[in-house]
Amino acid sequence: MKRGLFSIFLVSLLFISGCAQRLVFERGNGINEAQIYTMRITGRFQSNISSNIFVDSSPNVCPDGKAIVFSSSRDISRSTREIDVYQSSKDIYIMNTNGNNVRQLTWGMGRARDPKCSGQGLIAFGGPVHGFDRIWTVRTDGTGLREVTNPGPNEKDVGCDFYDDGRRIVFVRVDEPTGRSDLYSVSFDGSQPVQRLTNTLDISENFPVVSHDGRLLAYVASSPGTGNTSIRLMNVGSWALINEIAMQPPASKVIRGLGFSCDDKRLFVSTESSDVSGSYQPHRFEIFSMNTDGTDQRRVTRNGVGDYWPTAICSP
Numbered sequence: 001m002k003r004g005l006f007s008i009f010l011v012s013l014l015f016i017s018g019c020a021q022r023l024v025f026e027r028g029n030g031i032n033e034a035q036i037y038t039m040r041i042t043g044r045f046q047s048n049i050s051s052n053i054f055v056d057s058s059p060n061v062c063p064d065g066k067a068i069v070f071s072s073s074r075d076i077s078r079s080t081r082e083i084d085v086y087q088s089s090k091d092i093y094i095m096n097t098n099g100n101n102v103r104q105l106t107w108g109m110g111r112a113r114d115p116k117c118s119g120q121g122l123i124a125f126g127g128p129v130h131g132f133d134r135i136w137t138v139r140t141d142g143t144g145l146r147e148v149t150n151p152g153p154n155e156k157d158v159g160c161d162f163y164d165d166g167r168r169i170v171f172v173r174v175d176e177p178t179g180r181s182d183l184y185s186v187s188f189d190g191s192q193p194v195q196r197l198t199n200t201l202d203i204s205e206n207f208p209v210v211s212h213d214g215r216l217l218a219y220v221a222s223s224p225g226t227g228n229t230s231i232r233l234m235n236v237g238s239w240a241l242i243n244e245i246a247m248q249p250p251a252s253k254v255i256r257g258l259g260f261s262c263d264d265k266r267l268f269v270s271t272e273s274s275d276v277s278g279s280y281q282p283h284r285f286e287i288f289s290m291n292t293d294g295t296d297q298r299r300v301t302r303n304g305v306g307d308y309w310p311t312a313i314c315s316p
Contacts, residue, residue, distance in 0.1 A: 126157065158174060159207055181205055206220045252274050
C-alpha cells in the first residue's frame with residue numbers, strides 16, 4: 001500500500017513539474033503590435049514581460065535558460081519614447097527571462113529579426129544589406145558583429161538556428177523571383193562554403209528549429225501549387241527525413257513558428273486556428289503542442305489575439 005501511494009505521489013510530482021515548465025512567445029497582430037509573454041506549457045499564468053509601447057517580437061531562449069534574445073523597434077539609448085510602433089526598423093536585444101536587464105546588441109540593422117542563441121554565446125539573425133537579407137552573428141555582449149552569408153542576386157537568407165554544438169548554422173535561402181525556399185548550412189563564422197541541404201522543386205522549407213539535444217531538425221514544408229503544409233523532422237547531420245506531421249483541425253495550414261519542448265519529445269506550433277472568430281487573420285494564430293510523431297495534439301492558447309514563435313524556457 002505504501003509503495004502504491006509513493007508511486008501515485010511520484011507521478012503527481014512529475015506532472016506538476018512538467019506543468020511548471022514555461023514557454024516564451026510573441027503576442028500581437030504579427031505586424032505592428034507585438035509584446036513578449038511567458039506562460040506555463042499548459043497555457044496558464046500568461047504574463048507580459050516586455051510591457052512597452054514598442055514592437056518586441058520573435059523571442060528565443062538561450063540554452064542556459066537565463067536569457068531571451070528578441071527583435072525590437074525600441075531604442076533604449078533615447079531618453080524619451082518617441083518611436084512610432086508602426087516603423088519597420090528593428091534591432092536585436094537580450095534580456096533576462098523575467099524581462100529585466102534589457103540590453104541592445106545591434107544598432108541600425110534595418111529589419112533585424114528572428115534571432116537564435118547558441119550555447120557558445122553567439123546570436124544568429126537575419127538582417128538586410130541594401131535590401132537583401134543575409135545571416136549575421138553577434139555575441140551576447142554585443143561585440144563581434146559578423147556577416148556570415150552572402151546570397152546571390154535576387155536571393156535572401158532568413159530563418160536560422162545553430163547545430164553541431166554551435167559550430168554550424170542551418171538557414172533558409174529564398175529565391176525572390178519564384179518565392180521558393182530551401183534549407184542551407186554554413187559554418188558559424190562563414191569561413192566555409194555554404195552547403196545546400198534540400199532541393200525540392202515543389203516544396204518550400206521555412207522556420208528551421210533544432211532540438212535541444214541537437215539531434216533533430218523541425219521545419220515547415222509548404223507546397224505553393226497544392227496549398228498543402230506540413231511539419232517535417234530530419235535527423236541532423238544525415239538530413240534524412242524521419243517524420244511528417246499534418247496539423248489537425250482547428251489548426252490550419254498557416255504556421256508561424258516552431259519550438260521543441262525541453263525534453264525534445266513534443267513540438268510547440270503557432271498556427272492559424274479556424275475556430276477563432278473575426279476576419280483579421282493575424283489575430284487567429286494560436287499555440288498548439290503535439291508529440292514529435294504528430295500524436296496527442298493539444299491546444300495551449302485560446303484568446304483570439306495572435307500568438308507566435310513559441311520556445312521553451314529550459315535549464316541545462
